[in-house]
Amino acid sequence: MATVAEIREALRGVKDPEIGRSVVDLGMVRDVEVVGGRVTVTLALTTMACPLQGRIGAETKEAVQRLPGVAEVSVRFAAMSEAERARAFGAAEKRQEKPTAAQFNHIAEVVAVMSGKGGVGKSLVTALLAVSLAKDGKQVGILDADITGPSVPKMFGLQARPEGSPAGLLPVPTRLGIRVMSINLLVEREDEAVIWRGPLVAGAVKQFWEEVVWGDLDYLLVDLPPGTSDVPLTVMQSLPVAGLVIVSTPQDLAGMVVRKAVRMANQMNVPILGVVENMSYFTCPDTGKRHEVFGPTRGEELAAAAGAPLLGQLPIDPEVSRFCDAGRIEDYESDAYRELARAFARANGAKVKAGTAR
Numbered sequence: 001m002a003t004v005a006e007i008r009e010a011l012r013g014v015k016d017p018e019i020g021r022s023v024v025d026l027g028m029v030r031d032v033e034v035v036g037g038r039v040t041v042t043l044a045l046t047t048m049a050c051p052l053q054g055r056i057g058a059e060t061k062e063a064v065q066r067l068p069g070v071a072e073v074s075v076r077f078a079a080m081s082e083a084e085r086a087r088a089f090g091a092a093e094k095r096q097e098k099p100t101a102a103q104f105n106h107i108a109e110v111v112a113v114m115s116g117k118g119g120v121g122k123s124l125v126t127a128l129l130a131v132s133l134a135k136d137g138k139q140v141g142i143l144d145a146d147i148t149g150p151s152v153p154k155m156f157g158l159q160a161r162p163e164g165s166p167a168g169l170l171p172v173p174t175r176l177g178i179r180v181m182s183i184n185l186l187v188e189r190e191d192e193a194v195i196w197r198g199p200l201v202a203g204a205v206k207q208f209w210e211e212v213v214w215g216d217l218d219y220l221l222v223d224l225p226p227g228t229s230d231v232p233l234t235v236m237q238s239l240p241v242a243g244l245v246i247v248s249t250p251q252d253l254a255g256m257v258v259r260k261a262v263r264m265a266n267q268m269n270v271p272i273l274g275v276v277e278n279m280s281y282f283t284c285p286d287t288g289k290r291h292e293v294f295g296p297t298r299g300e301e302l303a304a305a306a307g308a309p310l311l312g313q314l315p316i317d318p319e320v321s322r323f324c325d326a327g328r329i330e331d332y333e334s335d336a337y338r339e340l341a342r343a344f345a346r347a348n349g350a351k352v353k354a355g356t357a358r
């Protein structure tokens with residue numbers, strides 16, 4: 001005849017269907033009585049009204065009946081005591097504890113790159129700032145928050161899909177080790193159009209923050225879509241953005257566009273780290289002469305409008321497009337961008353000292 005120990009062992013195969021753990025591990029087997037060929041098992045349930053009582057009872061009977069010498073099995077139910085319940089729930093919680101990305105993410109600064117209008121070079125500035133910071137030994141990530149017009153993976157020539165882990169998706173590393181997450185890395189084809197409504201787009205951006213294992217980063221740069229619409233709002237609301245970098249060109253109605261961005265930043269209580277004027281000038285390769293192609297530079301005017309330092313004035317460089325198109329942005333060397341990265345790091349340090357970091 002089966003012993004009490006053997007019966008308990010057999011009951012390991014019976015699981016609480018809701019929690020998915022054995023009734024033995026959950027401390028639900030309160031008593032096992034063996035008299036001749038008759039076995040009585042008493043199970044403690046979290047509540048006597050447990051809707052799964054019938055199923056657990058039937059499985060218990062079946063498991064015990066299979067043992068040698070067992071002629072009859074009856075199952076009794078009792079309600080768990082407080083102590084038993086605490087133990088059972090404690091065990092269940094332990095099992096359900098899933099690692100989260102947040103447990104692995106230690107990000108010193110989240111900085112969003114913003115502009116009043118499209119095509120001014122936000123993505124390029126984000127990418128080259130990341131490259132310069134990485135070359136200066138910083139750990140950098142880029143969150144491509146431009147869901148409907150993502151351009152970051154192409155500049156770095158990234159093809160690999162993000163790998164999964166129990167805690168979340170892993171960003172794809174560039175050759176210099178910049179960690180990138182973009183919707184472009186997740187869609188089947190690079191040129192696939194993402195046509196989503198606003199809330200879905202905002203949801204995806206939030207997921208890139210909450211469900212991506214970024215790890216330890218000095219900077220997470222967020223490449224925003226143009227304008228001051230849904231996504232910039234979501235980013236500023238849902239991410240601990242420490243500061244904004246505003247990109248503009250001399251061509252813009254600079255003052256107005258920057259003022260709009262400043263208003264939004266103020267409303268959202270996010271400091272502006274600095275302003276970058278892109279496409280400020282073109283240096284003629286033949287004569288070495290500077291031409292202000294898009295009109296006189298307005299760097300100082302921009303900085304005054306933003307109440308923040310001018311981090312850099314970047315030249316128009318036809319070379320840069322070639323590097324972008326070839327997916328080799330990391331090979332592009334430019335003093336202007338190295339200087340930009342240093343000014344950025346200085347502005348960041350000043351902000352932290354001034355205690356405006358969030």
Ligand SMILES: Nc1ncnc2c1ncn2[C@@H]1O[C@H](COP(=O)(O)OP(=O)(O)OP(=O)(O)O)[C@@H](O)[C@H]1O
Nearest residue numbers: 118119120121122123124226279315316317320321
């Ligand atoms: N300083 C520059 N010299 C040469 N080409 C540039 C420069 N800045 C940007 N470009 C080119 O201009 C185009 C637009 O740049 P980019 O994609 O970075 O702008 P964006 O502001 O991110 O645009 P969007 O608003 O669509 O996101 C790209 O092809 C880029 O290579």
Ligand SMILES: [Mg+2]
Nearest residue numbers: 122123146151
């Ligand atoms: Mg862009």
